[in-house]
Amino acid sequence: MRNAKNVIVGFGKAGKTLAFKLAAKGESVILLEKSEQMYGGTCINVGCIPSKLLYTLSTHASQPADYQRAVLNKTATIGKLRQANYQKIADLPTATVITGAAQFVDNHTLTIQMKDGTTETVVGERIIINTGATPVIPPITGLKSSGFVYNTETLMAHDVLPKHLVIIGGGHIAVEFATTYAQFGAKVTLLVRDDHLLPHLEAEAVAAIAASLADLGVVVRYHTLVTAVVDEEKQAVLSLAENQHTTDTLTADAILVATGRRPNIANLGLENTDVVVEDGAIVTDSRLKTAAPEVWAVGDVRGGAQFTYLSLDDSRIVWQQFFGDGQATLAQQELVPHVLFTNPPLATIGLSEAQAKATQVAYRVAKLSVASLPKTHIEGNTRGYLKVLVGQNDQILGATFFAVAAQEMINLISLAMHQGISYQVLRDQIYTHPSMMEGLNDVFGLIDR
Ligand SMILES: Cc1cc2nc3c(=O)[nH]c(=O)nc-3n(C[C@H](O)[C@H](O)[C@H](O)COP(=O)(O)OP(=O)(O)OC[C@H]3O[C@@H](n4cnc5c(N)ncnc54)[C@H](O)[C@@H]3O)c2cc1C
Numbered sequence: 001m002r003n004a005k006n007v008i009v010g011f012g013k014a015g016k017t018l019a020f021k022l023a024a025k026g027e028s029v030i031l032l033e034k035s036e037q038m039y040g041g042t043c044i045n046v047g048c049i050p051s052k053l054l055y056t057l058s059t060h061a062s063q064p065a066d067y068q069r070a071v072l073n074k075t076a077t078i079g080k081l082r083q084a085n086y087q088k089i090a091d092l093p094t095a096t097v098i099t100g101a102a103q104f105v106d107n108h109t110l111t112i113q114m115k116d117g118t119t120e121t122v123v124g125e126r127i128i129i130n131t132g133a134t135p136v137i138p139p140i141t142g143l144k145s146s147g148f149v150y151n152t153e154t155l156m157a158h159d160v161l162p163k164h165l166v167i168i169g170g171g172h173i174a175v176e177f178a179t180t181y182a183q184f185g186a187k188v189t190l191l192v193r194d195d196h197l198l199p200h201l202e203a204e205a206v207a208a209i210a211a212s213l214a215d216l217g218v219v220v221r222y223h224t225l226v227t228a229v230v231d232e233e234k235q236a237v238l239s240l241a242e243n244q245h246t247t248d249t250l251t252a253d254a255i256l257v258a259t260g261r262r263p264n265i266a267n268l269g270l271e272n273t274d275v276v277v278e279d280g281a282i283v284t285d286s287r288l289k290t291a292a293p294e295v296w297a298v299g300d301v302r303g304g305a306q307f308t309y310l311s312l313d314d315s316r317i318v319w320q321q322f323f324g325d326g327q328a329t330l331a332q333q334e335l336v337p338h339v340l341f342t343n344p345p346l347a348t349i350g351l352s353e354a355q356a357k358a359t360q361v362a363y364r365v366a367k368l369s370v371a372s373l374p375k376t377h378i379e380g381n382t383r384g385y386l387k388v389l390v391g392q393n394d395q396i397l398g399a400t401f402f403a404v405a406a407q408e409m410i411n412l413i414s415l416a417m418h419q420g421i422s423y424q425v426l427r428d429q430i431y432t433h434p435s436m437m438e439g440l441n442d443v444f445g446l447i448d449r
């Protein structure tokens with residue numbers, strides 16, 4: 001049996017950040033990770049980093065072999081990151097990484113199923129659960145057993161570019177993977193059960209993304225459900241129903257299931273603890289404490305929005321309870337930027353115009369086509385727009401940027417909104433040239449015209 005002051009279950013963003021900081025303070029830490037392929041967690045190994053590397057490489061792709069090279073590049077890159085993530089924790093004298101699936105026996109005791117078949121018992125004064133999320137596979141006849149079905153992890157590991165990739169879903173992953181694989185040259189079809197993509201966005205932004213996908217040759221079919229999948233020798237045959245009526249069939253050599261990810265609590269033994277689970281996620285208070293004393297849940301496993309930067313922020317909320325005033329809560333995550341890696345990327349924060357209208361907030365709005373910015377011509381991508389909303393008190397209410405470098409620019413808007421910086425400050429700021437940031441001079445300049 002091993003003891004530590006801090007036991008962290010899962011090598012995710014929040015868990016590894018806390019493990020490092022606690023061990024750097026000299027506290028004993030045991031970090032439990034079920035797979036040696038997952039040191040560093042989802043983002044590094046099978047999520048953000050590999051998908052954004054492939055996305056970036058796809059923008060330069062011109063032949064199918066580029067995909068194969070990109071997958072090799074991706075595998076090497078994440079291998080280095082995984083090793084660095086492991087060493088960063090394992091090298092600290094008071095930290096131990098144990099590789100094996102953990103299961104609770106009681107609130108503070110876990111058994112670890114080791115690779116060699118043995119088990120270890122670990123006891124912690126504080127327990128931090130950071131086991132992430134796992135893909136949801138809908139109950140479609142033949143889907144699970146099909147040899148042509150992938151999740152994001154297995155698709156990115158497959159080094160043959162699909163001829164026809166069919167993606168089930170119309171959310172974050174569906175749209176990003178459609179963009180990437182179409183840019184590599186695959187034929188891509190999206191099967192969306194609703195009448196639109198990305199329900200969290202305003203119609204104008206959704207239309208801009210739909211137009212970008214259409215230009216990449218992606219076919220999007222709305223109100224369409226897959227009712228069955230049958231494997232043939234070299235492809236799968238999908239039976240489709242549109243508006244509840246059986247319509248036609250589609251063949252594909254790869255099917256990506258992108259129908260959401262649910263908190264990873266299966267086989268965690270939570271029934272042996274006082275931790276409360278609701279709707280498949282661990283319930284916490286606003287400081288991420290579960291119902292079990294000295295047990296916290298952080299990251300995707302606690303339900304809600306799934307983003308690496310929110311998991312990182314969860315680590316701050318917990319850290320403050322150990323080495324701060326303990327006042328940080330989930331309230332600080334109410335206003336955060338989001339990015340979709342489409343072509344170009346779409347970044348949003350705060351209110352959209354549609355939301356402002358619906359809530360009857362008084363606002364002024366400005367929209368600028370980014371083709372007017374010299375930098376977009378240098379980048380070779382003049383598509384998109386910058387849109388900002390400003391309130392009566394000159395504070396920024398929200399922004400939607402569909403533009404090259406939108407994923408970087410939105411962070412300045414976030415800072416301004418959090419710090420209460422008026423739009424005039426961003427309008428009159430001296431930015432470097434040529435840059436996308438200069439667009440802020442222009443778009444905020446349109447507010448008072
Ligand atoms: C394809 C894809 C692209 C994404 N792109 C982005 C993006 O661009 N930007 C962004 O912000 N977010 C993105 N996300 C979401 C982001 O990856 C997650 O929100 C984030 O990684 C969640 O981290 P976490 O801290 O909850 O835990 P995770 O990083 O998921 O770590 C959980 C760890 O726990 C381990 N584990 C699970 N059960 C056990 C157990 N019983 N015992 C021991 N260990 C266990 C797992 O193996 C895993 O390593 C993407 C996700 C996917 C799938």
Ligand SMILES: NC(=O)c1ccc[n+]([C@@H]2O[C@H](COP(=O)([O-])OP(=O)(O)OC[C@H]3O[C@@H](n4cnc5c(N)ncnc54)[C@H](O)[C@@H]3O)[C@@H](O)[C@H]2O)c1
Pocket residue numbers: 138168169170171172173174176192193194198258259260261305306307339340341
């Ligand atoms: N850029 C980023 O920050 C980024 C990128 C990728 C993923 N992520 C994170 O990963 C999470 C998972 O992504 P995702 O795209 O799988 O989830 P999502 O919630 O964004 O989208 C799920 C989609 O699947 C559809 N769907 C659900 N059940 C279905 C069914 N039975 N049949 C057909 N369609 C169904 C939904 O209507 C929706 O369109 C996201 O919530 C996001 O937080 C973030």
